[in-house]
Amino acid sequence: GDSVTQMEGPVTLSEEAFLTINCTYTATGYPSLFWYVQYPGEGLQLLLKATKADDKGSNKGFEATYRKETTSFHLEKGSVQVSDSAVYFCALSDRGGGGGNKLTFGTGTQLKVEL
Amino acid sequence: EAGVTQFPSHSVIEKGQTVTLRCDPISGHDNLYWYRRVMGKEIKFLLHFVKESKQDESGMPNNRFLAERTGGTYSTLKVQPAELEDSGVYFCASSQDSVQETQYFGPGTRLLVL
Numbered sequence: 426g427d428s429v430t431q432m433e434g435p436v437t438l439s440e441e442a443f444l445t446i447n448c449t450y451t452a453t454g455y456p457s458l459f460w461y462v463q464y465p466g467e468g469l470q471l472l473l474k475a476t477k478a479d480d481k482g483s484n485k486g487f488e489a490t491y492r493k494e495t496t497s498f499h500l501e502k503g504s505v506q507v508s509d510s511a512v513y514f515c516a517l518s519d520r521g522g523g524g525g526n527k528l529t530f531g532t533g534t535q536l537k538v539e540l
Numbered sequence: 541e542a543g544v545t546q547f548p549s550h551s552v553i554e555k556g557q558t559v560t561l562r563c564d565p566i567s568g569h570d571n572l573y574w575y576r577r578v579m580g581k582e583i584k585f586l587l588h589f590v591k592e593s594k595q596d597e598s599g600m601p602n603n604r605f606l607a608e609r610t611g612g613t614y615s616t617l618k619v620q621p622a623e624l625e626d627s628g629v630y631f632c633a634s635s636q637d638s639v640q641e642t643q644y645f646g647p648g649t650r651l652l653v654l
Contacts (some may be wrong), residue, residue, distance in 0.1 A: 429582075457641055468544075468647035469583075469631060476641070514583065518641050526641050527596060528633075529574065530583040 427452045430450035431515045438505055438538050446500040446534045448489075448515035456517040458482075458491050458498040459528070463512045472500075473511070505538045512536070542566065542645035546632050552652045560619040561581050561649045565614070565634030571595075573635075573643060574607060578628035589615060597626075621654045 431448040437446060450456065460472040460482070473482030478493035487502045498515060515531040545564045552584070553559050565572045574586040587597040591612035600607070604623070609615040619626055629650050633643040 462643070469633075469645035471642055471644070474642065516583075526571075526635070526643070527585040527599075528575070528583075528643060529585070529589055530575075532582045533580075 427456070427519055427529045428515060428516055429515050430528055431513075431534055433532070434512075434535040436534060436536045438536070440507055440538055440540055441504045442538075444500070444502040444505045444509075444536070446513055446515075446536070447532060448498045448500065450496050450498065450515075450517050452496075452517055452519065454519055456519055457478035457526075458489070459516040459518065460487070460489055460498070460500050461514040461516060461530075463514070463533075465511070469514065505536070507538045507540060510536055510538045544632055544634050544644055546630075546644055546646040546649050548649060549647065550650045550652075552645060553622055554654050555624055556621045558618065559651060561617045561619075561630050561632075561651070563615045563617070563632030563646060565632070566636075566644055569634035569636050569644075570612070571635040571637065571643075573633040574615070574617055575631040575633065576628050577631070577648075578625070583631065586617075603644065619651075622651075624653050627651055627653045 428451045428531040457476045459474045461469045462472045475482040475491035482492045512533045516528045547562045553585045557616045572589040577583045585599040588595045589609045606618045629648045
């Protein structure tokens, strides 16, 4: 079945540091890929998405590129801020037969940014 | 436009009791999903409604869980009787249709079974 593997946290960075959170996937079909973020005390928010190979999703300074050849969708940000502290979830949507589009998530990576 | 709302935000019950979680999707969204995150593990799919019909309930863990979506609006997820391993955060999400893939999540219900 489908699966998502992302790097374990917690990840602690200093403000303005470069961020990479690795995410790889296994899927039987041709999935869409997502990054969701959960800030403390809040629900999941869509951060960015990509629906086909070589697409780059971007939002709030975060970027991720859909790499079909390496089955990866790594999240990057050039300069993190304290306000980026949150849990980040990589996910895929199967877009499989019968529709549905259920999401398969990774375990989440907690990011803590310090001054 | 109001987002997805869930009630209650927290629930603490004893093993063997019954709990009912409620989700109100974004108005006009036909697709409604339930997910669960247990013990800091990955978020797992439970089931998917299209309007009032269950499209996919392959993630429901066992028959102690019952989901309904009468009238195709809000949904309830009942756990009866609750067990310790049911503790976790239950998320609801909605999307407009099967083409619009973006799912919008609610804040979740944190369930603790003692």
